[in-house]
Amino acid sequence: MKEKRIIITGAGGSPSTNFVRSLRLTPEKFFLIGVDCNEYYLQRAETDLKFLIPTANDKYYLSILKQIIKETKAEFIYSQPDSEIFQISKYRDVLGIKTFLPSHKTIEVCHDKLESYKIWKKANIRVPQTVLIRDIPDLKKAFSNLGKTIWLRAIISHGGGKDSFCTDDFEVAKAWIKYCKGWGSFTASEYLTSDTVTWLSIWKDGKLVVAQGRKRLYWEFSNRAPSGVTGLTGTGVTVSDTLVDKIAQKAIFAIDNQPNGIFGVDLTYDKKGTPNPTEINIGRFFTTHLFFTKAGLNMPYIFVKLAFGEKIPRIKKKINPLPENLAWVRGMDFLPILTDLTKIKKTCKELKKRRNEIGYDTK
Numbered sequence: 391m392k393e394k395r396i397i398i399t400g401a402g403g404s405p406s407t408n409f410v411r412s413l414r415l416t417p418e419k420f421f422l423i424g425v426d427c428n429e430y431y432l433q434r435a436e437t438d439l440k441f442l443i444p445t446a447n448d449k450y451y452l453s454i455l456k457q458i459i460k461e462t463k464a465e466f467i468y469s470q471p472d473s474e475i476f477q478i479s480k481y482r483d484v485l486g487i488k489t490f491l492p493s494h495k496t497i498e499v500c501h502d503k504l505e506s507y508k509i510w511k512k513a514n515i516r517v518p519q520t521v522l523i524r525d526i527p528d529l530k531k532a533f534s535n536l537g538k539t540i541w542l543r544a545i546i547s548h549g550g551g552k553d554s555f556c557t558d559d560f561e562v563a564k565a566w567i568k569y570c571k572g573w574g575s576f577t578a579s580e581y582l583t584s585d586t587v588t589w590l591s592i593w594k595d596g597k598l599v600v601a602q603g604r605k606r607l608y609w610e611f612s613n614r615a616p617s618g619v620t621g622l623t624g625t626g627v628t629v630s631d632t633l634v635d636k637i638a639q640k641a642i643f644a645i646d647n648q649p650n651g652i653f654g655v656d657l658t659y660d661k662k663g664t665p666n667p668t669e670i671n672i673g674r675f676f677t678t679h680l681f682f683t684k685a686g687l688n689m690p691y692i693f694v695k696l697a698f699g700e701k702i703p704r705i706k707k708k709i710n711p712l713p714e715n716l717a718w719v720r721g722m723d724f725l726p727i728l729t730d731l732t733k734i735k736k737t738c739k740e741l742k743k744r745r746n747e748i749g750y751d752t753k
Contacts, residue, residue: 394698395421395463397455397487399478400470401440402431408680409468410436412690415683420694423462425455429734442737444745446473452481453748454741459487466490466697468690472501475673490697491673492653496646500672504545504577506645510667513644515637517666518658520579523567532578533560539581542566546575556581582666585659587629588676589638592689593649594696598639600689601709602682603629626678626718628685630710634665641667652693681718687711 396413400406401424413420414436424437427445441458444451455478459467466488469475479497482489491497499505507520519536522545523529532540542563544553553576555566567576591601608624638655654676657665675689682689688703695702705711 391418393419393421394694395423395465396694397423397425397459397462397464397467398435398437398470399425399443399467399474401435401437402426402428402433403470405675405677405679406468406470407434407436408677408683409470409675409690411680412683412688413694416688416691418691423458423464425458429737432737433734440737442741444741446471446477450745450748451477452485454744456485457744457748459485466694468693470674472672472674476501479673488697490693491651492646492649496649497672499645500670501546503543503669506667506669507577509644510641513640515640515644515667516660516664518579518582518660518668520577522574523572523576523578524574526564529560529563529567529578533563536578536580541579541581542572543577543579544570544572544575545577579668582658582660587631587634587657587659587665588671589634589655589657590676590679590682590689591638591642591653591655592693592696593642593651593653595650596648598708599696599702600687600692600705600711601635601638602687602689602712603631603634603710604676604678604681605629624720626681628682628710628712628714628716630714631665635709637665637667641670645670678718678720681716682712684718685712685716 398406398409410422413422422437423439424435425441425443426432426435427443429442432440432442439462443454464487467478469478476497478485478489479491479494482491499509504520504522507517510517521528521532523532539556539558540563542555553570553572557563567573587603587605589601589603592599604626606626634657637657641655642649642653652673652675654671655667656669656671657667659665679689692702
């Protein structure tokens with residue numbers, strides 16, 4: 391079988407590394423090309439090649455990515471950071487490489503927590519009441535209408551619980567929004583409970599291929615974030631809950647009636663025990679998906695096989711094929727990497743050279 395050549399973005403981060411490790415555990419050989427916008431994180435990438443690239447909002451991002459695609463003869467690209475997923479999705483038709491993503495409209499909606507909320511509300515899905523915070527009067531109304539304690543979230547945060555904050559103090563909430571420059575770009579939601587679950591799924595042309603539920607027992611490093619939410623799962627446990635299965639699928643179809651690719655639905659339980667969707671992590675796996683791989687469900691491999699139009703490994707059950715109560719206890723995923731500043735600086739010089747070449751070519 392021909393060796394597949396795959397580019398992985400955010401390659402030095404834990405989620406992408408778990409994607410790499412999952413593919414290394416398959417019967418096939420892959421040639422993996424890692425790119426990252428952080429010269430230090432890049433050193434941790436477990437790929438066959440490594441390239442430093444600009445951030446997704448850099449004017450040279452797409453040009454340099456296209457250059458690397460051409461140089462390496464890459465056939466498929468998997469992206470982990472939301473900001474890169476957005477750019478790759480938007481320009482998927484000009485990159486010259488396979489992608490396996492939902493429609494760009496779906497990605498836009500899923501990246502916008504307020505828009506997702508409005509769609510779910512309209513579809514009669516139970517969701518935590520949410521309002522846009524444009525000014526101080528809006529914040530006062532939020533405390534008046536949503537309960538003693540409220541959740542503040544950036545409408546578009548690009549993952550990791552960035553800027554999220556839970557408080558019962560109006561003055562603290564006001565100071566937090568001001569600090570984050572969040573007037574007009576933050577929402578306030580009613581506080582439900584601390585119990586959450588994620589329903590990770592892969593779809594192909596509107597049909598569910600496989601899905602697995604996972605409950606998070608706690609956030610790693612929660613004491614280092616104001617909200618207690620870090621986006622880093624401490625211990626995860628497999629779950630099989632028909633209500634979660636039903637609500638997660640309803641949440642997906644409310645946004646996209648022809649889902650394609652990866653949909654990770656985050657749900658929070660309310661005080662009545664009903665899971666409420668709070669966001670869909672779109673186009674990417676959650677950080678700890680190596681958990682499922684080690685347990686016997688290699689979702690990255692299934693994903694790649696589908697992307698190439700190939701027959702996937704046999705799945706014994708489409709929804710929640712893994713046994714319940716398997717636990718994945720984790721901390722930091724990486725062993726120390728032995729490298730030196732010369733190698734790091736070399737990648738910086740290479741990127742500078744690429745910028746200069748493209749700048750010259752585009753004059």
